[in-house]
Amino acid sequence: MNGNRRSKYPLFPAPSLPRLLLLALFFLAGVILGQVLAGRVPAETGTELNRYLEDYVQLNGQTGRSATAALSAVVIYFRYPLLAFLLGFASIGVVLLPCVTVAYGFFLSFSVCCFTAAFGPDGVLLALAVFGLRCAVTLPCYFLLAVPSWGTSAALAAVSFGKGRRCAPVTYGRACWLRLGLSAAVLLAGVCVDLLLSPALLGMMLERIL
Template structure:
């Protein structure tokens, strides 16, 4: 009975941390929408040129530079969450990183929509859809326990190590990292393979 109560209590704590970070993520989305309204009209032409150049670079096997760029896009936020789990300052920075994640995602999608109209939604889906489907759950699966560990480190720092349990980075933590890294790598490979083809089909219809 006590074990079940502890499990329920831990589940509630994890949910509260998830909701806390989700609030910052949605706040970033709102800010991204606000700032995207100030983007000049010439952005549409710039985006069209960018997408055309992107497709030219994506012809044939992906270049090392393309692979590195894709890796940065897929791993940057989950990696930031992982690293911040080892620092007490993470309890302050993790909400800000989560807000930045929502801001730049929302800003980018809104720019596509403003530049290309209804077709911009499909373009944004082709560019960001698979990446978001992979990186968002992976990020929160790391960020929630990372927030717990960074908060525990902050308590240890402020309390001088007294009345605080040691921070656990056991096998479960590293197994989670390994599984998430594999999922991110698989998503990145699928994105490099599928996204250029889908984007090319949409651009031929929208920019024709």
């Protein structure tokens, strides 16, 4: 009885490990693709990135806690996890979720590689200041939502294209909303910490590098 109560509302359904591994491989493929394409970025990008970061720090020093900055941080933190959650309600998610996962890995890797190419070894620290907290918060939330969503979207696709065959009904249940609520709470906490710490941390890194 106790064991049944503990597993009544699992955060991950039972057959989730293969989907988690596959999505992780898609993410890794995006990371590798980002590294490959970042190597073709022109050398002039370093000067442009330098100027952009200086403007960014100056702007955030003035409006780092403004409504615009807060809205931008919310969008940055929530876009991939929320998209992963919503795709679980559509059969097309069975195709789009791997694509979104590849895109997530690609843009993250490409951005980090651009920092490294522009600033050398110090670019790693700079990228850590910009993306470190964000990745630590958004990546677990993304996979927490994407793995079950891929399963439900696959079930919806089976129902849609089953050609009359009997398919089990697609249910979401309490665990689905529990995952969303937990992820939203963690993401909002990350946004608050990011707004408070990131501009100052990035400013310190730029002073050291520039």
